[in-house]
Every structure is written in structure tokens, then in C-alpha cells.
Amino acid sequence: MDEFIRSEKQIRRKQAVRTMICMALLLLLSAVLYGCSKTEETGPAAAAAAGTGARRQADGYGVSEDKKLIIYTSHKEEVYGPIIREFEERTGIWVEVRDGGSTELLEAIGREAGQQTCDVMFGGGVESYEAYREYFEPYRCKLSDKLDDRYLSSDDSWTAFTELPIVFIYNNKLVSAETAPHSWKDFLDDEWRGKIAFAAPGKSGTSYTALATMIQVLDMDERELMEDFVTALDGKVSAGSGEVVDEVSTGIHLVGITLEETAKKRIAKGADITMIYPEEGTSTVPDGCALVKGAPHEANAKLFIDFTVSDDVQNLIMDQFCRRTVRKDLQMKTAGEEMKIMDFDLKWASAHQDEILALWSELIR
Template identity: 35%
Template sequence: MLIFQRMQILCAALLLGVSSVLVGCGSARQAPTDDENLVVVYNCGAEDWTDPIAKEFQEETGIRVQLVDGTSDALMTRIRTEQENPRGDVLWGGVEDVYLSLTSYLASYDCPEEGALRSDYVGGDKAYYLITEDPYVLAYNTDLIDAEDAPTGWSDLFKSRFRGRIALADPTKSLVSYDVIMTMMDVLGGDNALISRMEDQLDGHMVSASAEQVKAVVSGAYAVTATAEQPVLRSRSAGAHIEVVYPREGTRVSATGVAIIKNAPHIENAKKFLDFVMSRRVHERLGVYERRSTRADVTAPPNLPTLAEIHSTRFDARHAAAFRDEFLSEWRAAVIK
């Protein structure tokens, strides 16, 4: 059995002052491009589901998987700065916004699993494929908030009792937080005034990253959050005193992706990895990780409500990308008031 390696040291400062990412073992800061039996995966997904899938691929194919973990922003910058000499082969995880912004850095590929996907889950002239669906939800700490006082919809976040108690990452740095606020705006009528209202409601308190939001609520540091469904369900299943709320006004469904990096040094291994990740047998097990498949031939996990039941529609990542500069301007103006 091959040894599955996870890289656990921080990358030295990336260009443009971005966050560090985790890279290869010891002094092997970059993947050895002369190793043909390797695929380097830039991974911005959660370890609870990416690790076992990567391990299974490695054991089945004999191709060594080198996972390079990092935030979406850090890995996006890494891909851009390595454009002339790519070190990674695959980008995995992260919301669709990430892939839209990187389309010119990704390789078009005809995945044999494409025909099994639901409509519009292949993007950028086959530059990326979407793997999972994840609706945005609310969540609250059941030790801090009684059920009768819990939020039931997006508009409840603006109640005075939640001011300064909402766990949200800075949306100028976190795409997930930005998408959550975009979802809220969309569902509540599209009024841009909600941008400054939300900034005021946070009362200057923000967590370091979107991945920390659920943890902040579970610890009791914050009372409520707005985030993707899966980390809330995962924490609740682990025994955390947290409850998920599907907003009464409806919500939007985000999607995570996978793509091959243009001029990848291990291109054939990258294709095999992408095919494996998109295969039916892998998608049929996504429910084990409380995730929803984008394949039309895979039913929703029985432990999750259907998307129709929670009054949801697909998140418009293209609109979000087009609106981002305007949003950032309005958010920053609200901050300095």
C-alpha cells in the first residue's frame, strides 16, 4: 500500500502578500516535476471528504497524490504567479467564483463523465467541472439562543439582539462570505443598502476566515452565522450544540469545482484524477460526507432535505463576479463611515 502524504508546513510568503499555504514535506517546497508517478492537487476543500477520496484514488491507481492545502485566495494567487512554470496539476474545492476568475489559467478538458452532470455544471468551455451542491443556510448555538428566539430567515439577522453576534468573515477577503451576502441581497429583493446594513450589524466583529465561522458559533464566541450547509451539518453530527436553519425566504445553492491547471506538469495523471473525482461511484458516496452530488444519476442523500423542500435556486456566480467591484466599493465605504 502506498503512503498517502499530506503536506503540513507553511509556504513562505507568496507574492503580493497573500496568505500562506501548506506545501510539500521537508525541503520539498515544490513538487518534483521529474516524478511521473505523481499528481499535485491544490486543495481548498475540507479534509473530511478530500482526504479519503484522494487516498482511494492513490491506492487504486498507484499514482501518488500530493495535496497542497490552502484558502481559495491563496491558491488562486499561487496559480497565477506560477503561470509560466506551473507546479500544480489540479485545483480542487472552492466555490464556482474561484474557477470563473481563473478560467484563462485552466485547461479545457473533455471529461467522460460530463454527460451525467445536471445542466450548467460544466463551465468555462470545459475548463472546470462542478462536483457538489451546497445551499447557504443560517445556524445558531442552541446553548445561547432558545428555539423561539432563533432566526428563521435572512431578515432576522438584522434584529438588534444579533448585532455584533454574527460570525462572518470579511467579505472583501472571503468569497464564501461575499456569496452569502449576495444570496441575502438577492433573496431580500436586491437592495444594495443591505451591504452597509450588514456591515453595521457586524459591529466591527469578524472572524478570520469563512472556515472559522461554524467553529466560532460552536465555541460560543458568536451566537449565529450564515454559511454553507455542510460544515454546519458536520458539526452537528459530531455532537456540537448547533442547529441549521433553512431561511424561510429561500436561499441559493453554491457549487464546488475541480479543474486541471493549464500546462500542468503531470497532465495525464491530472485527467485521471479529475475523471475519478467526477465518477458515479465517488458521487454516490458524497452523502456520507453530507454533500450533494451534481450528477443527474445520483439521488440526494436521504439524511438531507431536497433542494425543492428548502425553496432554493442556483447561485449566480457570474453575476456575483460582475458585481464584486461595486460591492467592495460600497462595503469599504460603509466601513469608514
């Protein structure tokens, strides 16, 4: 009898295991079927509704090649997301996005030369575009006559998107308005040694523009200036331009060099920092947008470039993104700040970029 009972228990246990396995298989099958039904929803409308994360993951299933566009962008999602979603909705074109650092993406475009998958580079300072101009196809956007003459490419290899002044910032609790740096030369003083937030210019386009601006503004030997500045940093560099504001607002560093846009956004969100325009003047190098040479979806790429300087997008970047327009007919919206603009030599900054970055790497080590 005991042996029979043990046998019955074993049978029940086996049946229970079989039941659990069957239920697991049914759940797995349901999940697969549900996933398949969701996959069928890809395309312009679904990708826009799902957000940029879904857009990067989607594969454009069911979308014809004449309705596709591939964009490399160094903008944050909060900037490129609304613009791309609106472009998709208006045109019915499905956009695939790859985001990253501007240098990283430009290098990728260079490596892909002759076998391009990218159509448009969107974001990054135009001095970097100048350095990579051989990989871009000249295109004059339809609204070029409305763009500020200062921000026109000599050969139409890129189109300016927004104007980006470089500014100084300081922590309000730890630095007074009187002692805060107001001049580029102030950052070379021993007073600020180890207290400056600045991203590595080899990774941050903003920092390279700031360094090139400092070199052009100050009447000093280039190597001597960079040696003094690296000494002032005391070997400390921020992970990226976005971290500069974080480090100053939290007191990790007392002062920093960043973009006007970044500083204004953080101040609007409550960061306890103050923004200063350099007294000798600052650069307002624009970021840009460019048609990649050999782009597989060239017609759609041109439509997107036109869209970036349209009335709607340029008003959006002023109203919501704390950026300055490159449209001369809309310039009055960005008036009100005391800012002296220096005559930034874009061609010099582009031609000497490799040399300056090599010297920087030597000194920072």
C-alpha cells in the same frame, strides 16, 4: 603526590569527555543512516500509508514524471486525504498537495501563469473559478452527461464537485426557534447587532457566496444592504468559515451564516446548534475542480478530475462528508430536507466580485 592525583583526574575527565563525544557522534550517525533508509521508502505507496502530512513533505524521489500530479486544494485534509490516497492506490500516480485558502491558491495559479507547477485546482466555489477562468484549460470530464445540468460550466473550464447550500445556525441555549433568524433580512435587524458570526468574504469563499446570495435575494440597493449588514456585524468578523460554527456553538455569537456541510458535521459531533434553511431560498453554488492551463502533468490531471465525480467518490462525499452530490443519478440520497433553492446568478457574482469585495473593505473599516 597531590599534583599527580590532580593530573590523573584531569586525564580521566578528558577521557570521559572524549567518550561522550564519540557516543554522540555514533548516535548522530545512526540517526542519519536511519533517515536515509526511510527516505528510500517515498513514492505512491509510502506517501499514502504515511498520510497527507508526509505526502506534502515528500519529494517524489524515484517517481517518473509521467506518474506525478500536483494539486492545489482548499479542502480540509479530512476531505481531500481519503480521495487522494485512493486515487494514488488505483493509478500508481504520486500526488503532491499544497493546501490553503481558495483565494490564496487561485492567486498563486495566476502568478505562475506561463511557468505552471500546479496541475489541478481542487476546491473553492465555482464563482471564483469563473473569475480566474483564463488560467484554466477547458476539459469535459467523462461523466459530464451524469452531472446535474445546473452545475455545468458553459465552456468546460471547471467541473463541479459537490453542491454546497448556505444555511443559518443558532445557539440552542441562547436563542429559541421562534426568535431565530429565518430570513436573510432578519440579519439586518438591530436585534442581532454584534451577535452574528460571519467570516470576511475577502478570505472566505463561503462568506462571499453568502453575501452575493443575500444581495440577489433581497430587493434593496446594494450599498445600502451592505452598510446595514456591516452595521449589524458591529465590526466583528470571524477568522474563517470554520470558526463561525465554533463561535455560535460556544455562545461567542448567537447566530451565524455557514455551509450546510459544516453545520451538519458539527451537529453530528454534538454541537448544541440548530440549522435553518432561509425562507426566501438559498444558493447551492458547487465547489469545483479544474485543469490548470499549461499543467506539466495534464493527462494525470484529467484522470483525477474524472475520479472526483466517479460513483465511489460521490457516494463517499454523501455518506461520510455530509455533502450533496452533483450527480443527477445519485441525487435521491440527499433528499429529505426542506430547502428552497433560489436562482443564483453565478456570472453576476463572478463579474462583480472585485467590486463587492472593495465595497466590503471600505465599509468594514
